[in-house]
Amino acid sequence: MKSTAHGFKENARNALQDTQLRDALSVVGTNFIVKRRLAADALPEFETLRDEATAIKNRTLNELDLHLERFERKVVEHGGVVHWCIDAAAARETVLSICRSVNAKTVTKGKSMLGEEIGINPFLEANNIRPIETDLGEYIIQLADEPPSHIIAPAVHKTKSQIADLFEKHHKRPRSMDGEALVAEARAMLRQSYFDADVGITGANFLVAETGSSVIVTNEGNGDLTQTLPKIHIVLASIEKLVPTFEDMATILRVLARSATGQQMSVYTTVSTGARRAEDPDGPEQYHVVLIDQGRSAMLGTELQDLLRCIRCGACMNHCPIYHAVGGHAYGWVYPGPIGAALDPALLGVAEAHHLPNASTFCGRCEEVCPMRIPLPKIMRHWRERAFEDDIQPVMQRTAIRWWAFLARRPFLYRANTRLAMWLLHALGKTRGRFKSLPFAGGWTAGRDLPAPQGGTFHAQWAAKGGRTK
């Protein structure tokens, strides 16, 4: 996917003016938050489970090479193949060559953020293979020719009315505004695709080393049809999806759905281990795991390693005031919200994505709800430091901060300057009490009045009163 992260400011401005987007997003700031809260409160050991889940991933990442090799051995034992891909290009070529091996014309797809990351759909289309998204949200945005705006609710930016319009245009059926009817319509349109597809591609929520299994969690059952009906099942997974054992997966599953949608479990948790055996009633003839690095191994052992614990639940964006205001598309790349603000600079480069970690109030709610306890604000601050060191931030901002810090380090000079400035502001503003606009304060006064200072500084008044200073 092509990034527009450098255009975040303009993207955000457009998003703020989009009234339909505002309507659509209103559910994120309410429903998701309430449901997670109820699910967490209903489970006394929820906080302990977060600690355990975090510890499992930390342990796994510290010896990731061993788990990856074990995983491959087990996949092969069960008649599958693991393809090691260093980057997106290698992964795309691998998928294409598997598809070509059976002369595939259509491919059904389960939901995969990694698929978005490596741009698999446009690549397959360019090679005359038609990818069909089978997750309802992904199906909707595929019709709209848009990227997902949320990692678990890809079409959350669409209102029901917009979806009804899309379906009417593409399905050539009478327009309906009934939610169940819309779902039934999509289901009917997708039905035959499952049978026609030559290859099914899914993502993976987990790869289990001890069994060589890939695991997906879904709410619609589309993933099961995608991976069992075609001749070939391709799993797209990045290397940090590994967990050592089934037990480990079960622990993390207990925080995943609760953090994401507030469900105890997703409706379907589907485990795939190898290709169809002789005695199996169904299943794919070939099972391929396309195991993708794409920048992950470079994060190991650095301050970014914590990001590799992410299980893509979306809780951080569900609780983010910036995401609530501008939605996911404004971030300009695959991963929006706080996880995107922390991860995208690592995958795109800080020059391209520097706005994302800067556009945060550091309110800390993302870290508070992250089931894997990823220190998201700390990582965003890391990127701000990198942007500052690399002179990427706008010159005005850098200069203002450095000039202010110069004064802050010289209390005497600081007081002389600030006293004068505050005296002036007070004199100009005291009658009205506030400013509607002020030169050099346009950033503030565009949307807010600027209160006038009370007059005098505390330190000057304290000194005048003879207050103790040491």
Add this chain to the structure above:
Amino acid sequence: MTTVALFVTCLVDLYRPGVGFASVKLLEEAGCEVVVPEAQTCCGQPAYNSGDRRDAMAIARQVITAFADFDYVVAPSGSCAGMIKHHYPALFAGDPQWRIKADDLARRTHELTSFLVDVLQVEPAPARFDGTVTYHDSCSSLRELGIQAQPRALLGKVEGLALRELKTPEACCGFGGTFCVKYPEISTEIASRKAADVAATGAGTLLAGDMGCLLNIAGRLQREGHAVKVRHIAEVLAGMADGPAIGEPQS
């Protein structure tokens, strides 16, 4: 007698000195001797959150040195107290000599309401405020310092005061330090949501413990034409809420 060094904070010093004097009054009434070290300006958070680590460390060293010899350090701000308590030690993670000093300062530093309730555990002198108020928890107070019950406990003892809670008290107001001028449109949108929540309570006054949030919310409430008055909680607790509220005409 317990000696408390007041970390005035830059916004209180420059924008609302009355909050500093209200803090002094509360601390003195609680039996403390208050000192205001001269070599303080700001906690360095603007530099720290802008990625200017070197300046942030220099300012932190200045604060650590200025506040080295006092029993306690108190700030009428969760944001600045959080910076000193949590981020100073993190800044000096790789410098054992300064890390010890930063840890020592962190242990002695408290946000004002938390200090009164948790550390001193004294009944504040009775204050009176006739009216309905609502309270905004600053993100740093709430999530960095776990302060939620303390300001409410103190407000509960103010005669004549009725507290009406916001619908989403855990939501950020959109200030975010330099964020509010770097991304003004987003900041304004978030502030509008907070202003709507404040207005919906029907309270006549909004209180909070952080000047950044207060200036932001006051500015947005006033731009939208709401008559809600905005004050720092210390003004009400100290019985010093007679003068003009934030952004009100002063003459």
